[in-house]
Amino acid sequence: MMLDSETTKTYTRPISKAWWLRDRGHFNRRYFMFLLRELTSVFVALYVVLFIYEIFLLTKGPDAHAAFRESLNSGPWIAFHIIALLFALYHSYTWLGLTTKMQAAGRGLVKIGTKTLPPILIALGSYGAWIVATIIIAYLFLTL
Amino acid sequence: MSDHKTIKITVLRYRPEEEDAPTEQTYEVEFRDDWVVLDALNHIKDHIDGTLSFRWSCRMGVCGSCGMMVNGEPKLTCAAMLRDYYPKEVRVEPLVNFPIVRDLVTDMTDFMDKLKAVKPWIIREEEKPVSEGEYRQTPDQLKDYKQFSQCINCMLCYAACPVYGLEHDFVGPAAIALGHRYNLDSRDEGIQQRQHVIASKEGIWECTYVGECSVVCPKHVDPAEAIQQTKVATTTNRFKSLVMPWGNKT
Numbered sequence: 001m002m003l004d005s006e007t008t009k010t011y012t013r014p015i016s017k018a019w020w021l022r023d024r025g026h027f028n029r030r031y032f033m034f035l036l037r038e039l040t041s042v043f044v045a046l047y048v049v050l051f052i053y054e055i056f057l058l059t060k061g062p063d064a065h066a067a068f069r070e071s072l073n074s075g076p077w078i079a080f081h082i083i084a085l086l087f088a089l090y091h092s093y094t095w096l097g098l099t100t101k102m103q104a105a106g107r108g109l110v111k112i113g114t115k116t117l118p119p120i121l122i123a124l125g126s127y128g129a130w131i132v133a134t135i136i137i138a139y140l141f142l143t144l
Numbered sequence: 145m146s147d148h149k150t151i152k153i154t155v156l157r158y159r160p161e162e163e164d165a166p167t168e169q170t171y172e173v174e175f176r177d178d179w180v181v182l183d184a185l186n187h188i189k190d191h192i193d194g195t196l197s198f199r200w201s202c203r204m205g206v207c208g209s210c211g212m213m214v215n216g217e218p219k220l221t222c223a224a225m226l227r228d229y230y231p232k233e234v235r236v237e238p239l240v241n242f243p244i245v246r247d248l249v250t251d252m253t254d255f256m257d258k259l260k261a262v263k264p265w266i267i268r269e270e271e272k273p274v275s276e277g278e279y280r281q282t283p284d285q286l287k288d289y290k291q292f293s294q295c296i297n298c299m300l301c302y303a304a305c306p307v308y309g310l311e312h313d314f315v316g317p318a319a320i321a322l323g324h325r326y327n328l329d330s331r332d333e334g335i336q337q338r339q340h341v342i343a344s345k346e347g348i349w350e351c352t353y354v355g356e357c358s359v360v361c362p363k364h365v366d367p368a369e370a371i372q373q374t375k376v377a378t379t380t381n382r383f384k385s386l387v388m389p390w391g392n393k394t
Contacts, residue, residue, distance in 0.1 A: 026216035
């Protein structure tokens, strides 16, 4: 129905600021998980700032860097790193999970000839590459 | 059949000539195992309160007219069985994120404007004469877009999308999925005419991938998938045109 907005008195319902917690009396788990995913970027960003600061301290000499590393051993910093790690894992997991969306059966973007590669292969490839990259980086950090 | 079981249906009422904001009204109707929420609403209108307003047409999930919020979720009321809620009360509201015109009827002008903006029809640079026959297509080419063509414009995805609720400029799930449907059609040559709407800030880039549009879609169109596919294709094409500015731009 097309309306003449000049003559029709419509009512627009306000949206609660807590729509992701409780929307019209109902909790929607997917809205909540979505906002949690948005929040992951805050922790990823905070960690990156911390990491850049650590690299910056390397220019100030080994003592400054070692002192900073030592200060990270306190409880609050360890807690922050664990939380940031969990958020980073959730962020990566959901981001890579998106790759299947471009690859639904029969009409995906990645094709071999006219055959669409199954979404499960794309997901396994993405998660596999993530795990391999993590192992390589962990190996380099722990051994060098 | 009648064993005198009843169910309470609470409906959001809005009568603009009488009130400034919606109110609630509860009706007690006979509960029938084979009734859908729309049957209960029609029973109310026919036998209890003729002033109740709502849209419906086909009663079989094809027309897309009877979308409403049922206990907080966007549903086609012709497909929402009462027995799935019984014995609890059923709460029916107009689709959220749209202005209410009266009772359960919303103003869909914004959606219609956005739908028109993505030009959901086959565009040809030059039409060939009828004497040359139809534009032919292989089953594989049909498969590329068929799912996205199942949209019935019921707007449940707009009610499910918090981004549309908060940013009304967002073109929205169904309109993008339908634009994508024509972009994927081998007979179509109109992608450039749709890109400024679809591949814009108000288009795919406004979507933060909540994914609820695909969850509520009664026809399994999966608009979230259409948006993700368009994001990947648009980004790939932009990189291609940067690396190979002389190349074929699509």
